[in-house]
Amino acid sequence: MHKIEAVIQPSKLDAVKDALLEAGIEGMTILEARGHGRQKGHTEFYRGREYTVDLLPKIKIEMVVRDEMKDKAVDAILAAARTGKIGDGKIFVSKIDDAIRIRNDERGPSAL
């Protein structure tokens, strides 16, 4: 089992969700986040004081998938979220020790 974490542009959320559903991945968690990589922020003015806003709104999608679904999921996200510009985001993949369904205590890949 692998955990896939993708930090993407908020405007790409619908496209990525649809692509993942089409690829056969149904379970995911969406978080509203703020952050930046190499993308510069912007300046705002309030009554003459200049503020640099460098924590930009992002969407983080988390999902845990079976090993055989990992590449499909990553490819779906890449295709849907890429614009080619700085700020597209990143995907992180890590190994998961266990997954447990709370409802009936099912464990392992079948719990996904």
Add this chain to the structure above:
Amino acid sequence: MGLLPLLCTTAALAQTPATPAISNGDNAWMLTSSALVLFMTGPGLALFYGGLVRRKNVLSTMMQSFAMMCIITVLWALVSYSLAFGTGNAFIGGFHNAFLHGVGLAPDPDYAPTIPAQTYMVYQLMFAIITPALICGAFAERMKFSAMCLFLTLWALVVYSPMAHMVWGKGGLLNAALGGKIPCLDFAGGTVVHVTSGVSALVCALYLGKRVGYPREPSPPHSVVLSFIGACMLWVGWFGFNAGSAVNAGGLATSAFVNTHFATAAAAIGWSVAEWIRNGKPSALGAISGAVAGLVAITPASGFVQPMSALLIGLVAGVFCFLMVTVVKSLFGYDDSLDAFGVHGAGGTIGAILTGIFASSAINPMFGAGKPTGALEGNWHQVLNQIIGVAIAWTLSIVGTLILLKLVDMIVGLRVTREEEIEGLDVTQHGEEGYDFGS
């Protein structure tokens, strides 16, 4: 038979009215104006200031305005109306009207001959409420609630009541309408309300010191939306503030209404253009701040100037206050958190001086028919009187505020602790949070 018509005519001629009757139209307008001015404080100012602070302090900021609505009302009813508008000397009234003794439904012929005295009293009360509420902008986000209540109650007695008496009270030193020795033209309270609150605000900002993290850490407004709504309420409510100061529903109220509206629009444009040039973009916060600056500056002038002069006064005030808030504030480094001094103190001062210049006897023959009112008509001496009035307001505000701050600091302590300030005043002073976005 022939004598009867003659007797009737004689009798009719002998019947000159002793006191003018109450005008229902005037009273309706004045009661409406009173409501409009209260509306300026709550929710107008509460929203305007509330939106400008950080989320953790929104309730405490709004509570400051609301506390004034409550405390000043009681104080006014008990004693401060009498101190401001009762008969006394050139500087302060007396205690004759304490507990509103003698202030009933019959008109007071000196102040407002066509409305009940209580209407005039309650109208003036709304001014007494908003003036201390304005000062809160200077010490936002760092003053103890208990200290604020005590300080502003004393301020209402020590600074506001004397100033109101001098400009508007019977026998007041600066009262142009009732024979003051140094007649100042202040139609709706440019000196009484805005200079006093603005200058006192500056003193508070300097005495209390800067907020934790200022100016390194930015503390941008948590909701310009709330401030926007509040500012628009201030604009509408201000028609009661200025046009109501005519104390009747006649042509002078119309002049004040039109002047108020024109100056505000011009000031918002002035500030926005200045900001557009300086920062490259005109902000919503800048536009509404400009509007407030115009409202402040036209306050003393509203019942004295021609409409075209009002446009000019607004434009000048918009640019002037923009420079005060952006350039002068950062130059001197004081933390006037919500620009009470930059907008009200500065706007009120320049408005008072421009009033002396542009006042027109065609609009308001304050010094008698045929006599010039303002400088451009020939009464250049008026500008000097305006400056004196402003100087008295500055002096009274500075001295009174310093003494009271020191006193309250000794009794209660003015500032919250550093930890309380970082955690936020809503939680530490009031035990609540402004927003709960949980399900």
